[in-house]
Amino acid sequence: MHKEHTLTKNQQIIFDLINKSSEPMKAYSILFNVQKKGIKAPLQVYRALDKLVKIGKIHKIESRNAFIACHNSSCQVANATAFSICEICEKVTEISSASLSKYLANFKDKDGMKYSKYNLEFFGLCKKCDTK
Amino acid sequence: MHKEHTLTKNQQIIFDLINKSSEPMKAYSILFNVQKKGIKAPLQVYRALDKLVKIGKIHKIESRNAFIACHNSSCQVANATAFSICEICEKVTEISSASLSKYLANFKDKDGMKYSKYNLEFFGLCKKCDTK
DNA sequence: TTACATAGTGTTATATTATAACAATTAAAT
DNA sequence: ATTTAATTGTTATAATATAACACTATGTAA
Ligand SMILES: [Zn+2]
Ligand SMILES: [Zn+2]
Ligand SMILES: [Zn+2]
Ligand SMILES: [Zn+2]
Helix, strand or coil: CCCCCCCCHHHHHHHHHHHHCCCCECHHHHHHHHHHHCCCCHHHHHHHHHHHHHCCCEEEEHHHCEEEECCCCCCCCCCEEEEEEECCCCCEEECCCHHHHHHHHCCECCCCCECCEEEEEEEECCHHHHCC | CCCCCCCCHHHHHHHHHHHHCCCCECHHHHHHHHHHHCCCCHHHHHHHHHHHHHCCCEEEEHHHCEEEECCCCCCCCCCEEEEEEECCCCCEEECCCHHHHHHHHCCECCCCCECCEEEEEEEECCHHHHCC
């Protein structure tokens, strides 16, 4: 079963914004967009983002310092994320591939060490940009 | 064959520092450490870092905003990087696994798209921290 | 219901990471 | 020798993120 997290007011406002967005959002762009709803300070944004990341509702795209909503059934895999990033238009897509996640979840390094968590970012050209 | 890049003075100073370091270094820590050698401004550091990343002598650990020297024979795989990161002691190790890099280099997403580049960061506990 | 613990809020200030813009210099290519 | 690209030095500023503190709401357990 899957424990539902009840979001607080700030968390809900910020999640809704990110979830509606078609592209990853940066913290200060989020801040700008929620100021009319009473969220005035960076810290309010970062605190909500931290929590949303922790519970898997959003993910951070580390190479871009930006945040995207999880579209992986709200995410059972907060600890196992993979994205494709277009280097021209910056379109970001969450990859959900059973074989990929299986491969990585079972990956052991030389010393036989297994990992509890990973983040993978692929770079290339999206379909649209590739044909230009 | 492998084209050697001749480093400029600033690039060499900064590479030497990172290369000697046993842990990833942050830009402003690098700056602090090379000030006695005449590199005085952040931009001088960032420019050298950019170049060193581009030619594969160092890699950026995106989740940590830190830089580590490549120990993968100075790196044929600047575009295909994988690291393990200990969440307690922050030890970072570059993973060089033929099977992993083969798997990822050949990975295609749903749409059959292939990628020219990737970065993978694994998180967990290193041997030392795991036994505590 | 009272006490306690945990999580979230609002606020101000500040730390950290990174780039813009411009003038000058050096190295490489034609 | 000319010109092109890469690098440098410098000042200023932008963008990203956290510290510290006082306060409020929520959940749990006597
Ligand atoms: Zn997800
Ligand atoms: Zn694109
Ligand atoms: Zn490497
Ligand atoms: Zn460790």
